[in-house]
Amino acid sequence: MAPLPSLLLVFLFSLCNLHLTVAFRICAFNAYHFGESKSKNGQVMKTLVQIVSRCDVCLLQEVRDSKKKALPALLNQLNRGRGADYDYVASERLGRSEAYQEQYVFVYKTSSASVTGTYQYPDNRPGDQDAFAREPFVVRFRAPKTDIKEFVLIPQHTTPTNTTKELDALYDVLQDVKRMWKTENVMLLGDFNADCGYLAKKNRNKVRLITDSNLQWLIPDGSDTTVRESTNCAYDRIVVNGRKLFDSVVPSSAKAFNFQQEFRLSEDEALDVSDHYPVEVLLKSRTFKSAAVRVRSGTFKSFG
Structure with a gap:
């Protein structure tokens, strides 16, 4: 020995x-107005491919692909030289205004994950007919190589002016999904706008997603998930429900991924991609x- x-x-x-x-990497990235014009920018697409290809499952937000060209272009570049190892599942276009709508998109490696269920959450809860500007698109994944085997992801991109209400309403979505799919293994993730001026400290005790001690917020308040040097806010978050899922998380693996530093980009070059950093977490695998x-x-x- x-x-x-x-x-x-x-x-x-x-x-x-x-x-x-x-380890199995789950990511959430606000890709900031990702659509046809961005998909034609070679440097932006190169960086996006570098970011997404690090992840086994990657939630993209602010996807504005009305002509349905940007996502196929991204998938084509992801699969170039890799076979058909990437696929995606997307929500309908969401938003209160026809002039501005987004999609939630989950891009995933087919060699490590598969989609076993989807649910577009309706914004018609009794007593509150319009809680969300962009209702969650809930996806259940099977990941046989992970310790947890199967889990559910609930994405949310909150409206900055309505963050407190939307985050609290997200708690009801969690309870509904747990009942519907009879599981405790649920992760909520996305651009929650959960910091700085959008979520005042005095309002945090009004948000059940924060006050419920059974939920674990993996990205701490002191994190900076923004690209601009002039901002320092933990807008993007990952929240875990369920002891089993929490125990399957690799300790200290949840973080913001500073792609500007990693890929040696200037601030302007990074901002061409997004004004947010992705957030990510690792799940233990059997290996x-x-x-x-x-x-x-x-x-x-x-x-x-």
């Missing part, structure tokens, strides 16, 4: 590699779990 310091180094090195190559156990027991011998 190797000396203890050597085993410790092997253990730490193994966990780093496992996070990168084995991740078994390999970590082998390392801790001193039986893990090699990598690769």
Whole structure:
């Protein structure tokens, strides 16, 4: 058996590699008016492909693809040289005004996930007929290689001027989805506008999504999910319901992904892509779990 310091180094090195190559990555990205004009910008599309291809499932928001050309173009570039490993599922176009509508889009790797159910949430709850500007498009995924196997994602891009009301109403969506699909393994994610001037501290105790202690907010308030140097706000969030799903999260893996720094872009180049950073979290896989156990027991011998 190797000396203890050597085993410790092997253990730490193994966990780093496992996070990168084995764990299942879920992302949420406000792609800021992603439509035909952006899809024709080569540098923007290159960066988008780099961002999305890091993820096993990636929620895109602010997709404004009225001519249905931008999403196929993105998928074509994602699949170039990779076979047909990427697919997507999209909501209907959502919004109170015909002049401005968006879609929620989940892009996913077919080799690691599949869609087993979708539900376009209706904005017709009793007593409140118009809670959301863009009603959640709920998707259930099967991911056989993960520790959790199956989970539900509820996306939301709140209206900045109505953030408190929409976030609180999202709690009702969560309860409905749990009953409908008989599951506790639910993750809520997206551009919640849950910070700075859009969610005042005095209003937080009015939001059940915040006050329910059974829900875990994985992106802390001190995070900066914005590209502009002049802003520092944790608008984009990931919230986990259910002990089993929370236990399947790789510890400390939830974060904003600074693509500007990672891809060495200027602020203007990054803003051409979006004014938000993606947020992401890793789920443990069966391989991740078994390999970590082998390392801790001193039986893990090699990598690769």
